[in-house]
Amino acid sequence: MSDLLDDASGRARRYLAALDSRAVAPSPEALAALARFDGPLPERASSPDRVLAELDELGSPATVASAGRRYFGFVTGGSLPVTVAASWLASAWDQNAGLVACSPIGAKLEQVALDWLKDLFHLPRDSGGGFVTSATAANFSALAAARHALLARAGWDVEAQGLFGAPPITVVVGEEVHASVQKALSMVGLGRERVARVPCDAQGRMLREKMPPITERTIVCLQAGNVNTGAFDPVAEICEHVRSRGAWVHVDGAFGLWAAAAPARAHLASGIENADSWATDAHKWLNVPYDSGLVLTRHADSLRAALSVGAAYLAQGEARIPYQYTPDFSRRARGVEVWAALRQLGRAGLEDLIERTCRLAEAFAAGLSRKGFPVLNDVVLNQVLVSFGSPERTREVIARVQSEGTCWCGGTIWQGHTAMRISVSSWATTEADVDRSLAAIVRAAEA
Ligand SMILES: *Cc1c(COP(=O)(O)O)cnc(C)c1O
Numbered sequence: 001m002s003d004l005l006d007d008a009s010g011r012a013r014r015y016l017a018a019l020d021s022r023a024v025a026p027s028p029e030a031l032a033a034l035a036r037f038d039g040p041l042p043e044r045a046s047s048p049d050r051v052l053a054e055l056d057e058l059g060s061p062a063t064v065a066s067a068g069r070r071y072f073g074f075v076t077g078g079s080l081p082v083t084v085a086a087s088w089l090a091s092a093w094d095q096n097a098g099l100v101a102c103s104p105i106g107a108k109l110e111q112v113a114l115d116w117l118k119d120l121f122h123l124p125r126d127s128g129g130g131f132v133t134s135a136t137a138a139n140f141s142a143l144a145a146a147r148h149a150l151l152a153r154a155g156w157d158v159e160a161q162g163l164f165g166a167p168p169i170t171v172v173v174g175e176e177v178h179a180s181v182q183k184a185l186s187m188v189g190l191g192r193e194r195v196a197r198v199p200c201d202a203q204g205r206m207l208r209e210k211m212p213p214i215t216e217r218t219i220v221c222l223q224a225g226n227v228n229t230g231a232f233d234p235v236a237e238i239c240e241h242v243r244s245r246g247a248w249v250h251v252d253g254a255f256g257l258w259a260a261a262a263p264a265r266a267h268l269a270s271g272i273e274n275a276d277s278w279a280t281d282a283h284k285w286l287n288v289p290y291d292s293g294l295v296l297t298r299h300a301d302s303l304r305a306a307l308s309v310g311a312a313y314l315a316q317g318e319a320r321i322p323y324q325y326t327p328d329f330s331r332r333a334r335g336v337e338v339w340a341a342l343r344q345l346g347r348a349g350l351e352d353l354i355e356r357t358c359r360l361a362e363a364f365a366a367g368l369s370r371k372g373f374p375v376l377n378d379v380v381l382n383q384v385l386v387s388f389g390s391p392e393r394t395r396e397v398i399a400r401v402q403s404e405g406t407c408w409c410g411g412t413i414w415q416g417h418t419a420m421r422i423s424v425s426s427w428a429t430t431e432a433d434v435d436r437s438l439a440a441i442v443r444a445a446e447a
Pocket residue numbers: 075133134135136137178180181225226227252253254255281293
């Protein structure tokens with residue numbers, strides 16, 4: 001084991017050191033070489049170091065360099081060094097973090113990290129939460145809690161009886177709702193199309209005055225950080241309007257929730273603490289390794305009622321039992337990396353990470369505008385949308401940027417306009433990276 005881990009460490013260090021001088025997207029040759037993984041299941045065992053060598057030699061070149069400094073696709077953080085190191089150690093621990101009995105350290109670090117997160121996001125102190133795989137799983141978990149709470153109030157036990165014959169729940173989403181919320185709605189049986197869709201403004205913010213009537217059996221899904229523009233729904237205003245009617249407000253803040261932790265951006269998230277539940281990712285803006293999402297709710301009991309199971313052999317007293325707040329039972333101790341990131345950054349370091357990446361996004365927007373390329377969104381956070389003319393022309397520039405390899409940006413269609421997306425989410429990106437990437441984008445656009 002020891003030599004193998006040394007070998008892995010050496011390979012990982014060489015991989016990371018080479019990131020800056022390779023193209024961000026893998027080369028066509030590297031992708032073609034993936035065919036060498038094809039083949040039947042080996043009949044016999046081989047040596048672990050051979051397996052690691054094969055993984056590195058064929059696998060490393062076929063990665064996307066999203067751990068590097070110039071990856072701006074989707075909303076993709078890198079991994080803070082301390083979180084990679086902590087993840088290695090936690091892998092060696094091999095803890096099942098679902099139960100305190102299986103991992104006292106896993107349970108402890110989750111509890112500590114949860115308390116810190118509630119502090120950073122200014123959420124109610126008695127909120128509860130779970131460490132899940134993703135914001136999609138967090139949206140799912142929060143909606144399961146909402147479903148439980150609204151139906152329990154109507155005298156219906158949805159966990160026992162299911163939704164057939166249950167009193168109906170109305171779901172309200174914005175026209176620009178993230179696809180993962182729709183998926184989560186379908187998974188909890190509320191239906192991705194059985195929703196009222198509220199029109200949005202040009203930034204993708206839900207228009208409060210266009211909301212349908214709200215009752216005590218309504219779930220309103222808001223968004224903190226639109227995946228294209230970075231815009232926030234008017235959470236404070238909507239919470240005030242709907243919570244007095246007994247509705248449940250869920251906030252998808254996959255990356256935007258982190259704005260609450262940066263004073264210069266916190267106004268965007270103002271009033272967020274008045275919602276009932278929140279979903280966010282740690283693998284995006286907190287820059288921890290995959291897979292790491294968080295569900296939080298002021299109604300911890302509803303989350304537990306929705307997701308826990310009982311069995312005699314699981315009973316273990318009064319402590320918070322991690323599996324009772326997540327869809328999984330056995331799972332890795334992903335709270336370790338969240339704890340390590342927060343422990344290392346501290347409040348000031350996290351503020352700096354969020355604010356710095358927002359400023360780098362502003363620098364991208366300013367640089368592109370100066371060159372005459374229209375920026376389509378108000379750059380309030382870390383997201384930039386830019387057009388290079390016609391849809392064909394914009395798609396051509398995106399393809400050229402991706403194949404040139406200095407940086408990587410994806411595309412989207414924003415309210416009918418084809419655009420290139422730039423998301424600055426990595427701790428590692430510097431001003432020099434923005435300058436280098438801007439130059440590459442402008443070269444591609446002027447070619
Ligand atoms: C990324 C994202 C999600 C989904 O997050 P995953 O971790 O990929 O499941 C949901 N909502 C928004 C706004 C996002 O940006």
